[in-house]
Amino acid sequence: MELDERDLRILTLLQQDSRISNADLAEQVGMSASALWRRVRSLEDAGVIERYGAVVNPVEMGLGFEAIVHVHLTRHDPDRIVEFIRAVEVSPAVQDCYATTGQSDYHLRVLCPDLAAYNEFLEGFLFRLPAVASAQTNVVLRAIKRNRPVTV
Structure with missing residues:
Protein backbone atom coordinates (compact mmCIF):
# COMPACT_ATOMS: atom_id res chain seq x y z
CA MET A 1 0.00 0.00 0.00
CA ALA A 46 -3.34 -3.55 4.71
CA GLY A 47 -1.50 -4.25 7.97
CA VAL A 48 -0.12 -0.72 8.28
CA ILE A 49 -2.01 -0.37 11.57
CA GLU A 50 -1.29 -3.57 13.48
CA ARG A 51 -3.17 -2.82 16.70
CA TYR A 52 -4.26 -0.13 19.14
CA GLY A 53 -3.15 0.11 22.73
CA ALA A 54 -1.98 2.07 25.73
CA VAL A 55 1.62 2.82 26.68
CA VAL A 56 2.14 1.99 30.34
CA ASN A 57 4.97 2.71 32.74
CA PRO A 58 6.60 -0.62 33.74
CA VAL A 59 7.94 0.77 37.04
CA GLU A 60 4.43 1.83 38.06
CA MET A 61 3.32 -1.73 37.33
CA GLY A 62 5.95 -3.14 39.70
CA LEU A 63 8.47 -4.07 36.99
CA GLY A 64 11.49 -2.02 38.06
CA PHE A 65 14.21 -4.27 36.61
CA GLU A 66 14.87 -4.08 32.87
CA ALA A 67 17.60 -5.84 30.93
CA ILE A 68 18.72 -6.47 27.40
CA VAL A 69 19.76 -10.12 27.11
CA HIS A 70 22.06 -11.27 24.31
CA VAL A 71 21.38 -14.97 23.73
CA HIS A 72 23.79 -17.38 22.05
CA LEU A 73 22.41 -20.68 20.78
CA THR A 74 24.15 -24.04 21.06
CA ARG A 75 23.61 -24.71 17.39
CA HIS A 76 21.09 -23.74 14.77
CA ASP A 77 18.92 -26.85 14.86
CA PRO A 78 15.54 -25.79 13.36
CA ASP A 79 13.50 -27.74 15.93
CA ARG A 80 15.35 -26.16 18.85
CA ILE A 81 15.03 -22.71 17.33
CA VAL A 82 11.26 -23.16 16.99
CA GLU A 83 11.12 -24.34 20.62
CA PHE A 84 13.14 -21.29 21.73
CA ILE A 85 10.94 -18.87 19.79
CA ARG A 86 7.72 -20.40 21.12
CA ALA A 87 9.02 -20.22 24.68
CA VAL A 88 10.01 -16.54 24.51
CA GLU A 89 6.72 -15.66 22.77
CA VAL A 90 4.74 -16.88 25.78
CA SER A 91 7.07 -15.66 28.53
CA PRO A 92 5.51 -12.63 30.24
CA ALA A 93 8.96 -11.33 31.19
CA VAL A 94 10.13 -11.12 27.57
CA GLN A 95 8.81 -7.88 26.12
CA ASP A 96 10.68 -7.95 22.81
CA CYS A 97 12.73 -10.55 20.95
CA TYR A 98 14.89 -9.91 17.90
CA ALA A 99 16.82 -12.35 15.73
CA THR A 100 19.88 -10.42 14.59
CA THR A 101 23.19 -10.66 12.85
CA GLY A 102 26.40 -10.33 14.83
CA GLN A 103 27.81 -12.14 17.84
CA SER A 104 24.46 -12.93 19.47
CA ASP A 105 21.69 -14.92 17.84
CA TYR A 106 18.81 -13.23 19.68
CA HIS A 107 18.32 -10.12 21.76
CA LEU A 108 15.59 -10.00 24.40
CA ARG A 109 14.22 -7.05 26.34
CA VAL A 110 13.16 -8.42 29.70
CA LEU A 111 11.12 -6.82 32.48
CA CYS A 112 11.01 -8.24 36.02
CA PRO A 113 10.07 -6.90 39.44
CA ASP A 114 13.64 -7.06 40.73
CA LEU A 115 17.04 -8.74 40.44
CA ALA A 116 15.88 -11.88 42.27
CA ALA A 117 13.01 -12.32 39.80
CA TYR A 118 15.42 -11.80 36.91
CA ASN A 119 17.72 -14.47 38.33
CA GLU A 120 14.73 -16.82 38.47
CA PHE A 121 13.94 -15.93 34.84
CA LEU A 122 17.49 -16.94 33.87
CA GLU A 123 17.77 -20.11 35.95
CA GLY A 124 14.16 -21.29 35.80
CA PHE A 125 13.38 -20.39 32.22
CA LEU A 126 16.08 -19.22 29.83
CA PHE A 127 18.90 -21.61 30.77
CA ARG A 128 16.48 -24.56 30.72
CA LEU A 129 15.82 -24.09 27.01
CA PRO A 130 17.91 -26.68 25.11
CA ALA A 131 18.87 -24.24 22.36
CA VAL A 132 20.46 -21.73 24.75
CA ALA A 133 24.23 -21.99 25.14
CA SER A 134 24.79 -18.75 27.02
CA ALA A 135 23.42 -15.28 27.66
CA GLN A 136 24.96 -11.94 28.42
CA THR A 137 22.94 -9.36 30.33
CA ASN A 138 23.04 -5.61 30.03
CA VAL A 139 21.03 -3.96 32.80
CA VAL A 140 19.08 -0.92 31.63
CA LEU A 141 19.99 2.02 33.84
CA ARG A 142 17.44 4.38 32.31
CA ALA A 143 15.40 4.61 29.16
CA ILE A 144 16.43 7.45 26.89
CA LYS A 145 13.97 6.87 24.05
CA ARG A 146 11.18 4.32 23.83
CA ASN A 147 7.73 3.78 22.42
CA ARG A 148 8.11 6.54 19.87
CA PRO A 149 5.76 6.97 16.93
CA VAL A 150 6.91 5.50 13.62
CA THR A 151 7.50 8.26 11.10
CA VAL A 152 8.58 8.38 7.50
Whole structure:
Protein backbone atom coordinates (compact mmCIF):
# COMPACT_ATOMS: atom_id res chain seq x y z
CA MET A 1 0.00 0.00 0.00
CA GLU A 2 1.38 3.38 -0.96
CA LEU A 3 0.87 5.99 1.75
CA ASP A 4 0.03 9.58 0.92
CA GLU A 5 0.29 12.67 3.13
CA ARG A 6 -3.20 12.18 4.57
CA ASP A 7 -2.37 8.59 5.53
CA LEU A 8 0.81 9.76 7.24
CA ARG A 9 -1.13 12.45 9.12
CA ILE A 10 -3.73 9.89 10.22
CA LEU A 11 -1.00 7.53 11.41
CA THR A 12 0.81 10.29 13.30
CA LEU A 13 -2.36 11.38 15.08
CA LEU A 14 -3.40 7.82 15.95
CA GLN A 15 0.05 7.08 17.37
CA GLN A 16 -0.19 10.18 19.54
CA ASP A 17 -3.67 9.27 20.78
CA SER A 18 -5.29 6.01 19.72
CA ARG A 19 -8.44 7.00 21.60
CA ILE A 20 -9.12 10.05 19.43
CA SER A 21 -12.69 10.04 18.15
CA ASN A 22 -13.35 9.44 14.48
CA ALA A 23 -14.96 12.89 14.25
CA ASP A 24 -11.97 14.68 15.82
CA LEU A 25 -9.53 12.75 13.66
CA ALA A 26 -11.52 13.56 10.53
CA GLU A 27 -11.55 17.24 11.43
CA GLN A 28 -7.79 17.35 12.04
CA VAL A 29 -7.07 15.56 8.77
CA GLY A 30 -9.61 17.55 6.76
CA MET A 31 -11.85 14.70 5.68
CA SER A 32 -15.44 13.67 6.23
CA ALA A 33 -15.96 11.21 9.07
CA SER A 34 -17.15 8.46 6.72
CA ALA A 35 -14.21 8.91 4.32
CA LEU A 36 -11.79 8.90 7.24
CA TRP A 37 -13.33 5.73 8.66
CA ARG A 38 -12.85 3.98 5.30
CA ARG A 39 -9.25 5.23 5.11
CA VAL A 40 -8.41 3.97 8.61
CA ARG A 41 -10.09 0.66 7.83
CA SER A 42 -7.96 0.26 4.69
CA LEU A 43 -4.81 1.01 6.74
CA GLU A 44 -5.87 -1.70 9.17
CA ASP A 45 -6.69 -4.20 6.41
CA ALA A 46 -3.34 -3.55 4.71
CA GLY A 47 -1.50 -4.25 7.97
CA VAL A 48 -0.12 -0.72 8.28
CA ILE A 49 -2.01 -0.37 11.57
CA GLU A 50 -1.29 -3.57 13.48
CA ARG A 51 -3.17 -2.82 16.70
CA TYR A 52 -4.26 -0.13 19.14
CA GLY A 53 -3.15 0.11 22.73
CA ALA A 54 -1.98 2.07 25.73
CA VAL A 55 1.62 2.82 26.68
CA VAL A 56 2.14 1.99 30.34
CA ASN A 57 4.97 2.71 32.74
CA PRO A 58 6.60 -0.62 33.74
CA VAL A 59 7.94 0.77 37.04
CA GLU A 60 4.43 1.83 38.06
CA MET A 61 3.32 -1.73 37.33
CA GLY A 62 5.95 -3.14 39.70
CA LEU A 63 8.47 -4.07 36.99
CA GLY A 64 11.49 -2.02 38.06
CA PHE A 65 14.21 -4.27 36.61
CA GLU A 66 14.87 -4.08 32.87
CA ALA A 67 17.60 -5.84 30.93
CA ILE A 68 18.72 -6.47 27.40
CA VAL A 69 19.76 -10.12 27.11
CA HIS A 70 22.06 -11.27 24.31
CA VAL A 71 21.38 -14.97 23.73
CA HIS A 72 23.79 -17.38 22.05
CA LEU A 73 22.41 -20.68 20.78
CA THR A 74 24.15 -24.04 21.06
CA ARG A 75 23.61 -24.71 17.39
CA HIS A 76 21.09 -23.74 14.77
CA ASP A 77 18.92 -26.85 14.86
CA PRO A 78 15.54 -25.79 13.36
CA ASP A 79 13.50 -27.74 15.93
CA ARG A 80 15.35 -26.16 18.85
CA ILE A 81 15.03 -22.71 17.33
CA VAL A 82 11.26 -23.16 16.99
CA GLU A 83 11.12 -24.34 20.62
CA PHE A 84 13.14 -21.29 21.73
CA ILE A 85 10.94 -18.87 19.79
CA ARG A 86 7.72 -20.40 21.12
CA ALA A 87 9.02 -20.22 24.68
CA VAL A 88 10.01 -16.54 24.51
CA GLU A 89 6.72 -15.66 22.77
CA VAL A 90 4.74 -16.88 25.78
CA SER A 91 7.07 -15.66 28.53
CA PRO A 92 5.51 -12.63 30.24
CA ALA A 93 8.96 -11.33 31.19
CA VAL A 94 10.13 -11.12 27.57
CA GLN A 95 8.81 -7.88 26.12
CA ASP A 96 10.68 -7.95 22.81
CA CYS A 97 12.73 -10.55 20.95
CA TYR A 98 14.89 -9.91 17.90
CA ALA A 99 16.82 -12.35 15.73
CA THR A 100 19.88 -10.42 14.59
CA THR A 101 23.19 -10.66 12.85
CA GLY A 102 26.40 -10.33 14.83
CA GLN A 103 27.81 -12.14 17.84
CA SER A 104 24.46 -12.93 19.47
CA ASP A 105 21.69 -14.92 17.84
CA TYR A 106 18.81 -13.23 19.68
CA HIS A 107 18.32 -10.12 21.76
CA LEU A 108 15.59 -10.00 24.40
CA ARG A 109 14.22 -7.05 26.34
CA VAL A 110 13.16 -8.42 29.70
CA LEU A 111 11.12 -6.82 32.48
CA CYS A 112 11.01 -8.24 36.02
CA PRO A 113 10.07 -6.90 39.44
CA ASP A 114 13.64 -7.06 40.73
CA LEU A 115 17.04 -8.74 40.44
CA ALA A 116 15.88 -11.88 42.27
CA ALA A 117 13.01 -12.32 39.80
CA TYR A 118 15.42 -11.80 36.91
CA ASN A 119 17.72 -14.47 38.33
CA GLU A 120 14.73 -16.82 38.47
CA PHE A 121 13.94 -15.93 34.84
CA LEU A 122 17.49 -16.94 33.87
CA GLU A 123 17.77 -20.11 35.95
CA GLY A 124 14.16 -21.29 35.80
CA PHE A 125 13.38 -20.39 32.22
CA LEU A 126 16.08 -19.22 29.83
CA PHE A 127 18.90 -21.61 30.77
CA ARG A 128 16.48 -24.56 30.72
CA LEU A 129 15.82 -24.09 27.01
CA PRO A 130 17.91 -26.68 25.11
CA ALA A 131 18.87 -24.24 22.36
CA VAL A 132 20.46 -21.73 24.75
CA ALA A 133 24.23 -21.99 25.14
CA SER A 134 24.79 -18.75 27.02
CA ALA A 135 23.42 -15.28 27.66
CA GLN A 136 24.96 -11.94 28.42
CA THR A 137 22.94 -9.36 30.33
CA ASN A 138 23.04 -5.61 30.03
CA VAL A 139 21.03 -3.96 32.80
CA VAL A 140 19.08 -0.92 31.63
CA LEU A 141 19.99 2.02 33.84
CA ARG A 142 17.44 4.38 32.31
CA ALA A 143 15.40 4.61 29.16
CA ILE A 144 16.43 7.45 26.89
CA LYS A 145 13.97 6.87 24.05
CA ARG A 146 11.18 4.32 23.83
CA ASN A 147 7.73 3.78 22.42
CA ARG A 148 8.11 6.54 19.87
CA PRO A 149 5.76 6.97 16.93
CA VAL A 150 6.91 5.50 13.62
CA THR A 151 7.50 8.26 11.10
CA VAL A 152 8.58 8.38 7.50
